Amino acid sequence: MMNDTEFHKLVDHALMIIEEGIDESGADIESETTGNVLTLEFENRSQIVINRQEPLHELWLASKSGGYHFKYNNGEWHCTRSGEEFFALVKRECSVHAGETVDWS
Incomplete structure (x- = not known):
């Protein structure tokens, strides 16, 4: 089980990957980090909000398609409901909000 310090390092790294x-x-897409929250804002003013839930050691993502919770397991963040990988879902949601394919390596 990870401690809070490890959790914050993993989340910081994940958020940096998204911004880069x-x-x-x-x-x-405009990105702004305030405290534990990364907000992505799109041309149409829609938003994706990603925040860390320290007590649960989870990443939460909220977008117009719903809310998702992610746990870190075996080197990746996965949705606690669907099992979808975090970055794949972020790219998909960004593409939906932006109205164009949003991808990175």
Whole structure:
């Protein structure tokens, strides 16, 4: 089981990957981190909000398609309901909100 320090390092790394990936993608998405929350805002003013839930050691993502909870397991973040991998879901949700394919390596 991970401790809080490990959890925060993993989340910080995940959020950095998203911010760098969005820059790399060239999509018109604004990102802002405030405290434990990363907000992605799109041209149409819609948002995706990603925040860390320290007590549960989970990442939560909220978008117009719903709310998702992710746990870290075997080196990846996975949705606690669907099992979908975190970054795949972030890219899919960004693409839906942006109205164009948003992808990064």
